Amino acid sequence: MSLFRRISNLFFRSRIDQEIDQEITAHIEMRVEENLAAGMSSADARRDALFRFGNRTATKERVTSIDTALMLATIWSDLRYASRQLLKNPLFAGTAILVLGLGIGSSVTLFGFVDAALIRPLPYSRPSRLAAVFESNPIGPRFHLSYLDYLDYKKLNTVFSSLDAYKHDDVLLTTPRGLEQVRGSQVSDGFFRTLGVQPILGRNFAAGEDLPSAPRHVLLSYAAWQNRYGGSSNVLGQSVTLDGNPNTIIGVLPSSFHFAPTEPTEFWSTLHLSMAEDRGAHGLSGIARLKDGVAMNAAVANMTSIGEQLARQYPKEDTGRGSTIAPFGEVILGNMRTILLVLLGGASLLLLIACLNVGSLILVRSESRRREIAVRGALGASHLRLLRQFITEGFLLVSIGTVLGLGSALLAGQLLLRMIPVLVLDRMPYLREAGMNAHVIAFACTVAILALLLFSVLPAMRLYLSGKSLGMQAQLAEGGRGSAGTLWRRVGPTLVLVELATAMVLLTGAGLLGKSFYRLLHTDIGFRPEKLAALGVSASGMNYTTDAQNVVFGKSLVEQLKSLPGVEKVGICSQLPLGEGFGSAGVNIVGRPQSKTRYEENGRVVSSNYFATMGTRLLRGRFFTADDSASKPAVMIINQAFARKYFPDQDPLGQRIYNGDPTHAMEIVGIVEDLKEGPLDVETRPVMYSAFDQEPENWFYVVVRSTLPEQMLLPTLVAAIHQLDPNIATSDETSMSVRLHDSPAAYLHRSSAWLVGGFAAVALLLSVVGLYGVISYSVSRRTREIGVRMAVGAERASVYLLILKEAGKLTAIGILAGLICSVGAAILMRKLLFGTQAWDAATLAAVAVVLAVSAMLASYLPAHRAASVDPAHALRAE
Amino acid sequence: MARNDLQGSLDLLVLKTLAQMGELHGYGIVGHIQRASEELLSVEEGSLYPALHRMEQSGWISSKWALTETNRKAKFYKLTPAGRKQLQIAEESFEQLVKGVRAILRYA
Numbered sequence: 001m002s003l004f005r006r007i008s009n010l011f012f013r014s015r016i017d018q019e020i021d022q023e024i025t026a027h028i029e030m031r032v033e034e035n036l037a038a039g040m041s042s043a044d045a046r047r048d049a050l051f052r053f054g055n056r057t058a059t060k061e062r063v064t065s066i067d068t069a070l071m072l073a074t075i076w077s078d079l080r081y082a083s084r085q086l087l088k089n090p091l092f093a094g095t096a097i098l099v100l101g102l103g104i105g106s107s108v109t110l111f112g113f114v115d116a117a118l119i120r121p122l123p124y125s126r127p128s129r130l131a132a133v134f135e136s137n138p139i140g141p142r143f144h145l146s147y148l149d150y151l152d153y154k155k156l157n158t159v160f161s162s163l164d165a166y167k168h169d170d171v172l173l174t175t176p177r178g179l180e181q182v183r184g185s186q187v188s189d190g191f192f193r194t195l196g197v198q199p200i201l202g203r204n205f206a207a208g209e210d211l212p213s214a215p216r217h218v219l220l221s222y223a224a225w226q227n228r229y230g231g232s233s234n235v236l237g238q239s240v241t242l243d244g245n246p247n248t249i250i251g252v253l254p255s256s257f258h259f260a261p262t263e264p265t266e267f268w269s270t271l272h273l274s275m276a277e278d279r280g281a282h283g284l285s286g287i288a289r290l291k292d293g294v295a296m297n298a299a300v301a302n303m304t305s306i307g308e309q310l311a312r313q314y315p316k317e318d319t320g321r322g323s324t325i326a327p328f329g330e331v332i333l334g335n336m337r338t339i340l341l342v343l344l345g346g347a348s349l350l351l352l353i354a355c356l357n358v359g360s361l362i363l364v365r366s367e368s369r370r371r372e373i374a375v376r377g378a379l380g381a382s383h384l385r386l387l388r389q390f391i392t393e394g395f396l397l398v399s400i401g402t403v404l405g406l407g408s409a410l411l412a413g414q415l416l417l418r419m420i421p422v423l424v425l426d427r428m429p430y431l432r433e434a435g436m437n438a439h440v441i442a443f444a445c446t447v448a449i450l451a452l453l454l455f456s457v458l459p460a461m462r463l464y465l466s467g468k469s470l471g472m473q474a475q476l477a478e479g480g481r482g483s484a485g486t487l488w489r490r491v492g493p494t495l496v497l498v499e500l501a502t503a504m505v506l507l508t509g510a511g512l513l514g515k516s517f518y519r520l521l522h523t524d525i526g527f528r529p530e531k532l533a534a535l536g537v538s539a540s541g542m543n544y545t546t547d548a549q550n551v552v553f554g555k556s557l558v559e560q561l562k563s564l565p566g567v568e569k570v571g572i573c574s575q576l577p578l579g580e581g582f583g584s585a586g587v588n589i590v591g592r593p594q595s596k597t598r599y600e601e602n603g604r605v606v607s608s609n610y611f612a613t614m615g616t617r618l619l620r621g622r623f624f625t626a627d628d629s630a631s632k633p634a635v636m637i638i639n640q641a642f643a644r645k646y647f648p649d650q651d652p653l654g655q656r657i658y659n660g661d662p663t664h665a666m667e668i669v670g671i672v673e674d675l676k677e678g679p680l681d682v683e684t685r686p687v688m689y690s691a692f693d694q695e696p697e698n699w700f701y702v703v704v705r706s707t708l709p710e711q712m713l714l715p716t717l718v719a720a721i722h723q724l725d726p727n728i729a730t731s732d733e734t735s736m737s738v739r740l741h742d743s744p745a746a747y748l749h750r751s752s753a754w755l756v757g758g759f760a761a762v763a764l765l766l767s768v769v770g771l772y773g774v775i776s777y778s779v780s781r782r783t784r785e786i787g788v789r790m791a792v793g794a795e796r797a798s799v800y801l802l803i804l805k806e807a808g809k810l811t812a813i814g815i816l817a818g819l820i821c822s823v824g825a826a827i828l829m830r831k832l833l834f835g836t837q838a839w840d841a842a843t844l845a846a847v848a849v850v851l852a853v854s855a856m857l858a859s860y861l862p863a864h865r866a867a868s869v870d871p872a873h874a875l876r877a878e
Numbered sequence: 879m880a881r882n883d884l885q886g887s888l889d890l891l892v893l894k895t896l897a898q899m900g901e902l903h904g905y906g907i908v909g910h911i912q913r914a915s916e917e918l919l920s921v922e923e924g925s926l927y928p929a930l931h932r933m934e935q936s937g938w939i940s941s942k943w944a945l946t947e948t949n950r951k952a953k954f955y956k957l958t959p960a961g962r963k964q965l966q967i968a969e970e971s972f973e974q975l976v977k978g979v980r981a982i983l984r985y986a
Contacts, residue, residue, distance in 0.1 A: 019953075020927075023904065026952040027923065030905040033948065054924035062928040070935045 016067045020060055028053055075392075082393040092365055096358045097401050102762060103354025104405025104447055107347040109412040110755075111443045114340045116434035122329060123256045125196025130328035131299060133163060133286025136307075138600045139584055139685065141324040142331075144282035146317070147273045149310060153286070153323060156306045159299040163288040164191040165271065168262035172540055172729050174241035178722075181538060181729035184242065185265040186272075192219075194289050195259075201225075202236045202251025210270040216247040217270065222255035224266035242267060244540060258429035260332035261285060279317040280660070282584075287328060300325045316660075320598030335831055336428060339748055342829045343755055346509060349502050350759045353766045355451050356495045359458050360770060362394065363491065364777065366459050387460050394455035402448040409444075410436055420751075421742040458491070489781075492774045497814045499767035503760070504818025504851055505825050510760035511843040512826055512836055513753040519835035520749050521740075526639075526675035526684070527577065528615035529736040533710040534576055535717060536731040538699035543725075547630065550696035554607060557702065560724050564716055566708040571610030572692050576701050577736075578743050581678030585688065589646065590656035590665050601642065602677055602685055605700070607692040611637075611672055613705045621653050621670030628691040635691055636666035640674050642686035657688065666690060680745040681834050703736070710735030752832065764854060767814075772858040775807050779862040786866050787874025799867040807859030814855075815848050822847070888921065888929050890972055893965040896939060896957045903952040904930060930955060938964045 028049045035045035050056070086093035121127050134142040135149060145153070145165065154163045164187065171184035189210040198204065199219060209217060218240060220229070229235045239246045247269060259265070271284075290299055307322035330337075366373070373386060413434055417425075425431060537557065544553055554572055561570045575583055585603035588594060608624040619640065628635050636657055643652045656665040674684040692700075706713050714733045721728050740746060779786075786799055826838035836843075895910045896902060902910065907930075908923050933939050938961030944954045957965070 022951070023953045024924075024927065026903070026946075026950055027905045027908075027927075029950065030903075030946070030948075030952070031923070052923050054922040056924060059924035059927055063931045066928060066931040066935060070931070073935070 016064055016071065017060075020063050020067070024053070024056060024060065078389060078392040079396065081389065082396050085393060086396060089365070092361060093397070096361055096397050097404060099354045099358055099766065100397065100401030100451065101404030101408060103351035104402055104444060104451075105408035105412065106759065107344070107351045107447060108405055108409035108440060108444050109416070110340070110344045110347040112409065112413045112434045112436070112440050113416075113431060114344050115437070115439045115443075116432075117333065117336055117340055117428070117430055119439060120430075120433060122332075122430065123197070123254070123258060127329060128327070129290045130195070131160070131288045131290060131296065131325050132328045132331040133288050133303070134324040134326075135282060136322045136324045137282075137584065138320045138598055139602070143582070143584070145284045145286055146279050146282045147271075147277040147284060148275070148279040149318065149321075150284050150286060151275075152310055153303065153306055156309070157288075157299075157302055159291060159294045159302045160288040161291045162190050162194045163286055164188040164194045165284040165286050166191055166259075166262065167271070167284050168265065170536075170538075170731060171242040171267060171269075172244070172538065173267070174244070178726050179729045181536070181731040182267065183262075183265045184267045184269065185259075185262040186269050188271055191287065192253075194287055196289075197253065197257055199251035200254045201233065202249070204251065205270055210272065212272045212274045214270065214272065216242075216245055216272075217250045218242070218247045219251045219253055219268040220249060221253050221264070221266050221268070222257065223264065225252045228266075240267070242269065258432075260427060260429055263426040263429050279314055288325075296325065296327060320600070332428075332430075335748075338829065338831045339752055342509070342832060343752060345825075345828075346506055346756045346759045349506050350763050351447065353499050353502050353763050353770075355454055356499050357766045357770050358397070358451075359454050360492055360495045360773060362390075362397075362455055363458050364773065366390070387456070390459035391452070391456045394452050394459075398448050398452045398455065401451075402444055406436075406441070406444050409440075421747055423742055424744050424747045427744060461491075489778075492777065493810055496767070496770045496774045496810060497817065499763075499770045500811060500814025500851065500855070501818035501821055503763040503767040504815055504847060505821045506756065506760040506763045507847040507851065508818075508822035508844060509825060509829065510753065510757040511847050512829075512833055512838070512840060513749065513756050515836045515840065515843055516832065516834040517746075517749040517753040520680055520746060523676070523680060523835070524674065525577070525680070525740070526614075526616050526673045527736070529740045531706055531708070531710065532614070532736040533704045533706065533713050533717065533734075534701055534736055534739065535714065535733040536699070536701050537721060537728060538731070539725065539728045540698065541727060544698035547696050550698050551630070551693050553698065554692055554696060554700070557721065557724060558607065558609070560720055561702065561704060561717060564706075564713075564720055566706045566713065567704055568707065569609055569613040569705040571613035571703045572607035572700050573610050573703065574605040574697065574700055575677070576703075576732075576739065577614075577676050578680060578739055579677065581682065581685065586659045587646070587688070588658050588660075588662070590658065590662065599646075602687045604677065604687060604689050605692050605695045605697065606637075606689050610692075610703070611675075613703050614675065615705070616675050617673045619671045619673055621668070623670055624689075624691040624693075626693075629693045632694075634664065634666040634694055635669045637670040637672055637689040638668055639672055639684065639687045639689075641684050642688060643671050645686050680740075680743055681749070682745075701732075710737070749832075749834065764851070768854045768858040771807065771810065771855055772861065774810070775803065775859045776862040776865075778806060779803060779866045782866070783869060783874045786869050787871045790869065791871040791875065796867040799869075800863050803863035803866050804856065804859055807855060807863075811852055811855040815851055818851070819844060819848065887972065888925070889933060890965070890968040891919070891921075892926070892929060892933065893938065893957065893961055893968060896955060897962065897965055901944075901954045901956045903946065903954050905952070907955070933961070936964075937961075 031049035031052060032042075032045045035048055036042065040048065053059075122130075124130060133145070133153065135145045137143045144167075147165075150163075150165045157163060166185055166187040168183075168185045170181050173180045173182045187205070187210075189205045189207050192198075192204050200222075202219075205217065205219070208214060220235065225231055225235060229238075235249055235252065238249050240249060241247070247267075253268070288299075290296070303323040303325050307318075311318045311321060376386060413436075417431065417434060420428075420431065539553060543549060558570045558572065561567055581602065583602055583604065584600045587599040587601050606624070608626050608628065611618065611623055621637070624635065624637065638652060646652070647655065652668050652671060655668050657668065658665040672689070675687070676684055677687055678685060702717075704713065704717060714735075718730050718733065721730055741750075786794075786802075789802075790796075790799065822844065823839050826833075826840075830838045891911050892907055895907050895914075898914075899906070899910055904926055905923075908921060908926060912920055930939070930941075934941055934955070937958060939955045940958050941953050941955050943951060946952050
């Protein structure tokens with residue numbers, strides 16, 4: 001109780017104190033006056049008065065504590081009265097709470113994700129000081145570093161306290177059941193120190209452990225420790241065989257640790273590279289920590305000048321290359337920042353509509369409670385007391401709505417998280433942290449307080465205006481009927497205008513995102529994804545070392561799979577389409593002078609029947625054949641983009657391309673349509689395809705066209721491969737349709753389109769209901785006027801027109817305002833649009849029509865009611 | 879017996895005063911009690927206020943701010959219907975107390 005009293009004192013004590021003080025002062029002054037009248041000197045009069053009163057402070061304390069209890073009792077009774085009022089009108093209370101819960105729930109859910117991605121720090125020490133380091137090349141700014149370039153950047157830079165390298169390479173884990181392909185990453189010795197991450201068990205990699213001579217040590221991810229070793233603490237010192245080499249486990253990483261670029265890595269080992277590496281072989285990414293006091297710009301400048309120096313020093317490998325530095329947090333977020341902010345914006349607009357809707361409900365209700373309010377006023381309730389009653393009711397509504405919203409946000413957050421494909425979630429591991437926490441609850445409370453403010457200000461305005469415009473008697477006599485100048489007539493239409501405009505913005509956003517998604521899924525990907533299964537294959541060991549062995553490996557694998565029932569065609573490729581778009585080789589054309597600028601393009605190795613399996617069309621020349629073997633002249637197939645870029649007005653067929661050595665040129669024998677090698681939302685780059693039999697590998701991807709559903713076929717494929725050799729590891733079993741639909745680009749477009757679409761649908765419903773409310777109210781107020789009009793001969797049609805005109809005007813202004821805001825909002829989110837302009841006229845027009853038609857439908861009902869008014873009835877009614 | 883303490887007597891005096899005089903502020907109540915008891919009873923003036931506020935909380939009296947004859951703002955108290963009932967109960971229980979005390983004093 002004492003705690004409760006202290007809290008309540010915070011709010012009420014000062015006012016109570018003041019009143020008690022006044023009362024006591026009045027008492028003493030009256031005694032002084034009387035004493036003076038009785039002839040005492042003024043000093044004596046005051047002394048006597050104070051003496052008779054006794055201990056003033058103690059008295060005041062006692063009175064205050066009594067009054068505080070009284071105040072609490074009043075609040076309690078206000079609350080009870082408010083709940084009775086709400087229970088008496090369950091439809092109003094239910095609607096208001098539901099709408100509020102919906103608005104608060106959706107915005108809190110989205111805020112949970114925004115918090116996880118943008119507000120909470122990454123699990124590293126001072127994550128804002130981390131920079132991602134890439135090497136740029138003629139294709140783009142963010143490509144891999146070569147080992148020697150990395151060492152030079154590390155040695156020469158003056159801006160980083162440390163610069164480390166990592167690469168992500170799946171490894172073959174030896175298990176009792178055979179080989180298993182698992183996620184692995186290789187890092188330089190200082191990698192975890194740069195991040196500021198300490199193992200929870202065992203030790204970190206020590207300096208020098210990434211030298212070729214160093215013993216092989218691994219750190220386990222927390223998940224690997226739990227899943228593969230049952231979280232046992234004697235895992236340290238155990239041996240684990242990766243790619244055929246024994247490694248010693250030296251530590252376990254914390255469960256909070258994640259590293260988006262290489263998730264979900266289970267085994268972290270060190271790089272074992274030496275100075276003998278080829279400067280032209282790129283496979284590393286860099287992570288660096290800025291020295292204290294060094295800004296990102298300064299780091300960029302320093303690294304750029306080192307890049308120029310390296311290009312001068314090693315013209316053969318580094319011409320056209322440089323470095324790219326960016327804040328690490330930004331790099332792993334990508335366009336998630338924009339996506340999340342757009343979604344949170346959408347949810348906030350929905351919340352705004354929800355609040356306006358409930359606000360107008362409260363206002364309408366306060367209109368119909370005029371008589372009750374007038375009676376209470378007549379019985380002596382002050383304006384302040386009445387206002388407190390409104391605030392108490394608003395408080396009840398908002399509290400229940402907030403609790404409902406928080407509950408649904410908790411559920412929705414979990415649900416959304418579960419709906420994100422694992423592939424996508426692995427790239428955004430920070431989203432796994434989304435959920436209830438102090439930030440989210442603080443956000444919900446802020447929203448609740450703002451809503452409560454809105455719901456208190458509106459009725460307060462009403463009280464103030466009604467006090468001014470009408471005497472109490474008039475209000476008592478008038479009862480439920482409204483009169484000219486009521487607040488609802490002034491504010492109601494404005495609220496509806498804002499709601500309509502907001503709904504328009506949300507609908508436009510949903511329309512544009514939907515159109516982008518449609519465009520994205522219907523981009524020409526250059527292959528038929530239906531009934532096309534794919535999986536990765538990798539073999540290691542004595543039988544898979546020479547080129548000749550690997551040619552045989554590829555051939556026998558294709559033959560093995562082709563013999564399976566239902567399988568039609570089988571192809572091999574070095575990388576699956578719809579990937580990251582890495583893998584490049586230099587481009588030099590025989591017969592053209594070597595240019596100063598260096599050209600590099602994507603390179604892929606494919607088998608002779610790959611394009612036929614994919615369903616990619618040949619435009620000119622020929623596909624590879626079984627005849628294109630190592631003993632025959634080297635051949636190459638290019639895509640349209642390559643032909644356009646390098647041979648704009650020349651026949652590419654018969655031209656010869658070489659990477660570095662002119663004696664190893666390949667002749668272009670065919671041109672295929674643009675097969676989408678990179679992400680869906682990126683334009684297809686020029687690509688060079690070479691023949692598998694001429695550049696064989698012991699790891700690659702297999703694509704299988706069949707008559708069977710992919711999910712049924714995949715286990716058969718894996719079994720058949722293991723039948724060939726149980727030591728061949730398979731990975732990434734998938735269907736190309738899933739790869740297309742769950743690719744990060746498609747997923748992000750799809751989910752944002754659906755979410756904003758959902759917000760827009762609710763917004764449309766709420767705003768149209770709001771319009772219906774305003775028009776219905778106006779009709780009920782104008783019943784008498786309509787009766788008169790009809791009595792003097794107005795047609796029904798003209799009554800319809802009268803009402804629809806009122807609704808039409810509101811809708812038109814709402815749509816117009818919405819149109820302007822929509823274009824503004826769309827420009828803000830244009831980064832998310834694909835193949836769609838922010839001012840896409842078709843979308844804007846369609847949205848305007850949808851809104852206009854819904855608005856007209858909503859006002860048809862009240863218009864119909866108005867037109868059915870019986871003049872005789874209406875005239876008598878009041 | 880427990881309710882027949884001194885505090886109970888103060889309540890009774892205040893209620894009775896308000897019943898006789900109608901609306902009155904705290905200072906007026908003190909003055910009335912002194913005059914009506916022919917200066918026999920004089921309450922410590924400050925102790926009146928906790929009693930007034932407690933009785934207001936119990937719903938026996940109600941208060942409002944108004945001006946005195948000398949144009950001073952003061953808080954005026956008046957009896958509520960519940961207070962009138964309470965007065966009756968208090969009067970009866972006071973009679974009991976007086977009877978009881980007198981019986982003990984006369985016991986020889």
